[in-house]
Every structure is written in structure tokens, then in C-alpha cells.
Amino acid sequence: MTDTIQKKLIEVQNLVVNFDSNEGTIQAVRDVSFYIRTGEIIGVVGESGSGKTVTTSSLLGWISNAPGIVSGKITYYDEDENPHVLIEQKANGKPLSLSERVFSDFDLTKKFKKIRQDEITMIFQEPKRYLHPYWTVEKHFQTIFNDKRNHELYHKSTPFLETVGLSPKKIWTLYPHNLSGGMNQRLMISLALARNPRLLIADEMTTGLDVTTQVKISDMLSTLIADAEDENRAIIMISHDIAFVIKIVNVLMVMYAGDIVEFGPAHLFYDEDQEDNHPYTNALLDVFYGRSKEAIEGDVPSSIDPPAGCPFRDRKCKVYEERHEEIGHFCENERPDKYFPNGERGHWVRCHKFKIEPWSDLVSD
Ligand SMILES: Nc1ncnc2c1ncn2[C@@H]1O[C@H](COP(=O)(O)OP(=O)(O)OP(=O)(O)O)[C@@H](O)[C@H]1O
Ligand code: SF4
Ligand SMILES: [Mg+2]
Numbered sequence: 001m002t003d004t005i006q007k008k009l010i011e012v013q014n015l016v017v018n019f020d021s022n023e024g025t026i027q028a029v030r031d032v033s034f035y036i037r038t039g040e041i042i043g044v045v046g047e048s049g050s051g052k053t054v055t056t057s058s059l060l061g062w063i064s065n066a067p068g069i070v071s072g073k074i075t076y077y078d079e080d081e082n083p084h085v086l087i088e089q090k091a092n093g094k095p096l097s098l099s100e101r102v103f104s105d106f107d108l109t110k111k112f113k114k115i116r117q118d119e120i121t122m123i124f125q126e127p128k129r130y131l132h133p134y135w136t137v138e139k140h141f142q143t144i145f146n147d148k149r150n151h152e153l154y155h156k157s158t159p160f161l162e163t164v165g166l167s168p169k170k171i172w173t174l175y176p177h178n179l180s181g182g183m184n185q186r187l188m189i190s191l192a193l194a195r196n197p198r199l200l201i202a203d204e205m206t207t208g209l210d211v212t213t214q215v216k217i218s219d220m221l222s223t224l225i226a227d228a229e230d231e232n233r234a235i236i237m238i239s240h241d242i243a244f245v246i247k248i249v250n251v252l253m254v255m256y257a258g259d260i261v262e263f264g265p266a267h268l269f270y271d272e273d274q275e276d277n278h279p280y281t282n283a284l285l286d287v288f289y290g291r292s293k294e295a296i297e298g299d300v301p302s303s304i305d306p307p308a309g310c311p312f313r314d315r316k317c318k319v320y321e322e323r324h325e326e327i328g329h330f331c332e333n334e335r336p337d338k339y340f341p342n343g344e345r346g347h348w349v350r351c352h353k354f355k356i357e358p359w360s361d362l363v364s365d
């Protein structure tokens with residue numbers, strides 16, 4: 001990263017997101033807090049269902065089912081570092097009434113919608129969530145550039161379409177249902193880039209695309225990343241593939257069972273010495289570095305009735321097994337606190353292994 005001064009861009013405090021289902025309440029995001037600064041390219045990794053998409057789409061207020069965001073505060077900081085509270089819902093120890101909950105776009109403030117339109121963009125896993133079914137490609141670009149339908153609009157849009165391998169000539173007057181799934185995904189990426197947002201969230205951006213397009217998009221991403229490091233912006237890259245993201249990000253956020261279990265500068269994840277990392281991160285890295293051929297044993301626990309204590313315990317957590325006498329009781333009964341094992345506030349880990357000597361003098365909050 002360059003020497004540019006980093007500024008806070010977005011802050012999430014105690015975010016809780018639940019969904020109703022016939023089987024019970026799905027606890028999709030369980031009280032997460034973090035902030036993102038300009039110049040950061042953050043990789044968000046974790047197994048399927050760990051809450052990556054729900055956490056990040058909350059930054060746009062984009063939660064599709066009731067009850068949605070149950071509590072938490074999300075604050076956006078503009079270029080002059082002025083805070084703008086996008087969502088603030090207090091739990092107050094009791095469930096929110098229907099009128100207090102965020103269900104959909106309808107409940108969001110005008111300010112939030114304006115900031116979302118101008119400053120924060122998400123490339124979704126499913127293009128359907130982004131593209132308007134009754135708008136042509138031209139109309140999609142028209143709303144971004146706020147321009148009339150004319151040659152200038154066509155010329156402005158052309159580079160963004162060509163970057164993702166789409167021919168403007170062929171698709172300019174077509175609707176999303178005229179295009180294949182892969183073409184819609186590419187269209188969504190080109191629209192997101194055309195918006196030129198301060199915060200770009202890319203959710204499994206290249207999944208399902210052919211190799212040539214993946215290469216083109218990775219090249220384009222390198223340019224964006226260089227810009228992000230120099231300028232007043234940030235990128236969040238969500239991926240199952242820790243091997244892909246670790247090469248391009250400068251910060252990593254590891255999610256497990258609706259919680260952020262580790263957050264910190266990417267260089268802390270390259271090391272063979274894994275003492276300071278979360279056991280779940282280590283298990284992911286072991287597979288990635290070929291130190292273990294086995295996938296992590298067992299399944300992510302149910303998000304409807306999660307176990308007490310640490311949800312990683314039943315995945316044959318090595319540390320839990322090896323240090324059962326010392327910390328087993330905590331792992332079984334208490335949600336781990338946040339610890340700062342390197343003494344750096346920028347790196348924290350939620351694991352009881354830091355509770356007992358030799359780590360007990362670590363900062364936790
Ligand atoms: N609209 C919804 N209604 C009900 N449950 C949902 C909804 N969206 C997500 N969930 C549930 O919330 C939990 C977190 O989902 P999320 O999509 O954030 O996971 P993810 O980490 O992005 O997974 P993946 O890697 O498969 O994309 C899961 O249990 C999921 O089934
Ligand atoms: S809190 Fe306990 S069970 Fe959870 S990851 Fe740490 S050692 Fe393992
Ligand atoms: Mg997802």
C-alpha cells in the first residue's frame with residue numbers, strides 16, 4: 001500500500017441480521033463490528049452460509065426477507081470524513097416492533113439511497129438482483145450516466161462493455177432476458193465499474209465466467225486496485241477461494257457461522273507460523289497451502305439453533321482438543337472475545353486460546 005493517509009470509509013457496529021423460516025429464526029449475522037478504510041482491498045472468505053453476502057449487502061440496506069436487519073449501526077464517511085448514519089437500530093434487549101425493522105428498500109432513508117446510488121456499488125452473485133428486467137442495456141447505462149439516449153452515451157459506455165467482453169453493437173437494445181446468465185453477469189460488472197463507486201463490493205465476481213473473461217476482469221481489477229490504494233476508495237472481494245483473494249487483497253476478513261472470527265492485514269496470513277491466527281483460518285490455510293489434503297471435517301452448524309460457546313468446536317478444532325483442560329469449558333459455553341494477538345489494533349481474532357497464559361495479557365474488548 002502507498003503512503004497515502006487512510007481514512008475511515010464505512011463502519012459497522014453490532015450488526016445482527018435474522019430471517020424467519022418455517023423451521024425457526026435463521027441467525028444469519030450474529031453481532032459483527034468492523035470498519036473499512038480508504039485504500040483497503042478486503043477479502044471476505046468463509047464457507048458457504050457463513051454470512052458473507054448478508055453482511056456485505058447490509059452495507060447497501062439490501063436485505064431481501066423479513067425480519068431483515070434486527071439491530072446495529074452502519075455509518076458512511078464522506079471524502080471530508082463527515083459521518084452519515086445509514087442505519088441505526090437499537091436492540092434494547094427486546095425485539096423491535098414491525099415498524100422499527102428494516103424490511104426492504106422502502107424503509108431506507110433518502111440519504112441512504114442517495115449514498116448507495118453514488119458511492120457504494122455491489123456486484124451480486126445473482127445478476128437478477130441488480131438488473132432491471134424491463135430496462136434495455138442502453139437504459140441501464142442511461143441511469144448511471146444520467147444522460148440522454150445519444151451517441152455520446154453509447155461511446156461513454158462502450159469501454160465498460162468491451163472490458164467484460166460484450167459487444168455494445170449487439171446488445172445495446174436488448175433486455176436482460178435476451179442475454180445468457182454469463183452475459184448478464186458481465187453486464188452487471190460493467191455497470192458497477194461505470195458507476196465508479198468509492199466502495200465496490202464484488203461478491204464471487206468471476207464465478208461462472210470463462211477463463212478468458214476471468215483473465216480480462218482480473219486485469220481490470222488490478223487497475224482498480226491500484227486506484228483504490230492511491231485514491232479515496234476501497235474494494236471488498238468476497239470469495240470461497242482464499243487462494244484467489246489472498247494474492248490481491250491487503251486485508252482479510254474471515255467469517256464463520258455468521259460471525260467474523262478474524263480480521264487483519266493480509267501479510268499475517270502468509271506465514272507458516274500460525275500461532276496468532278484463528279484455528280478456522282488455519283484450517284482453511286492448511287488446505288490452501290497443501291499442508292492438509294482434507295477439507296475441514298463436519299459441517300457448518302445450523303444457523304437456526306447454533307451451539308452455545310464457539311461454533312467451531314465441533315469441527316474437530318485442534319486447539320480445543322489439545323487444550324481441553326484449560327479452555328474447553330469456555331469453548332463450550334462462551335462466545336469468544338476479540339483479542340489483538342500482535343498488539344496491533346488492526347488484527348483481531350475471536351478465540352478462547354488467547355484467554356489463558358501466555359496470551360492472557362493481550363488486549364480484548
Ligand atoms: N433472504 C434470505 N432468507 C432466508 N435466509 C437467508 C436469506 N439470505 C441468506 N439467508 C441465510 O443466511 C445465512 C448466511 O447466508 P449468506 O448468503 O450470507 O452466506 P454466504 O457466506 O454468502 O454463502 P455463499 O458462500 O454460499 O454465498 C445462510 O444460512 C443463508 O441460508
Ligand atoms: S474458541 Fe475454542 S473451539 Fe473455538 S476456535 Fe478457539 S479453541 Fe477452537
Ligand atoms: Mg454469498
